[in-house]
Amino acid sequence: MATITADLETGYRVEIGNGRHTWFADEPVDLGGTDTGPNPYELMLGSLAACTAITLSMYASRKGIDLTSVSAQFTYDRKHAEDCEFCEDDATGMIDTVSTQIFLEGNFTDEERDRLAQVATRCPVHKTLEKGITFNEQVIVG
Numbered sequence: 001m002a003t004i005t006a007d008l009e010t011g012y013r014v015e016i017g018n019g020r021h022t023w024f025a026d027e028p029v030d031l032g033g034t035d036t037g038p039n040p041y042e043l044m045l046g047s048l049a050a051c052t053a054i055t056l057s058m059y060a061s062r063k064g065i066d067l068t069s070v071s072a073q074f075t076y077d078r079k080h081a082e083d084c085e086f087c088e089d090d091a092t093g094m095i096d097t098v099s100t101q102i103f104l105e106g107n108f109t110d111e112e113r114d115r116l117a118q119v120a121t122r123c124p125v126h127k128t129l130e131k132g133i134t135f136n137e138q139v140i141v142g
Contacts, residue, residue, distance in 0.1 A: 055123035069105035
């Protein structure tokens with residue numbers, strides 16, 4: 001189980017911690033923040049990118065695959081459903097999309113190359129985001 005704490009500081013700056021590490025989130029200046037950290041969507045993309053790279057590295061190590069480099073670019077976008085070419089005809093509202101480019105280097109067989117491409121989309125964070133999340137929320141107003 002993972003537990004994170006988040007405390008709003010000055011403006012929109014948020015101190016985030018897990019008991020061992022502390023980091024920050026913020027909004028850019030044009031949105032009223034002070035830009036002292038990534039925004040929440042950038043943190044989400046960073047989590048996904050890190051999980052993908054770690055999963056690929058662990059898999060390659062376990063299977064003895066010569067993976068020498070993993071680099072990834074993740075982009076988040078939100079579009080109106082009517083502007084989405086991949087959406088179902090009856091989609092309404094907004095569609096959240098993550099676009100991914102993953103670059104792998106090493107000495108691979110064709111079979112290893114195909115398997116790494118499959119593993120790249122199967123990290124735990126990716127699977128969680130893809131299937132959706134159930135929230136058990138308790139808001140305490142004091």
